[in-house]
Amino acid sequence: MTNREHERAIDLITRSGVEDVSAPDAVWLESHLARCAECADYADGCASTGQLLRAVAVTASPALVAATQSRLRARAVELDEQRSRSILIAVSFCIGTLSSTMSAWLWWRFGGWVAQKLALPASIVEPGVFVAWMLPAVIVAVAILASSHPVIDRTVTMAWLGEDQEGARQ
């Protein structure tokens, strides 16, 4: 057996997995494989590799498509949640600032009177403004941290952005 014969056999084995091999070539290959253990081994290897690849391709493609789709969907939901969360934080910040300013103003305006009524020392009025300013923000922050779920539903924030119709269309 010549090197050229082995080369031809290897070439035919490789091609037979991908394209059609002519009948005389197939017959020649059969007879070569019957006599040559080396090429027969190679043919066995190719056949099992081909079978493995085909089996994987058949079973994996629908599963892979489903997995990729669900991963994409999860990522989209994640991005939506991140966005609605940052909107929630911005809204909470505004509410906190407003209520802090309001309560600080109320304390500044009526703190002296309250201290007088409750017989508290006058020295409490000035630091009281700071406490009144901080307290609502602290309460809002604690409320946000305490709630594992967003206080405001995602659909509400989406509606605020006017994206509810867009979301329905997608």
Ligand SMILES: [Zn+2]
């Ligand atoms: Zn051979």
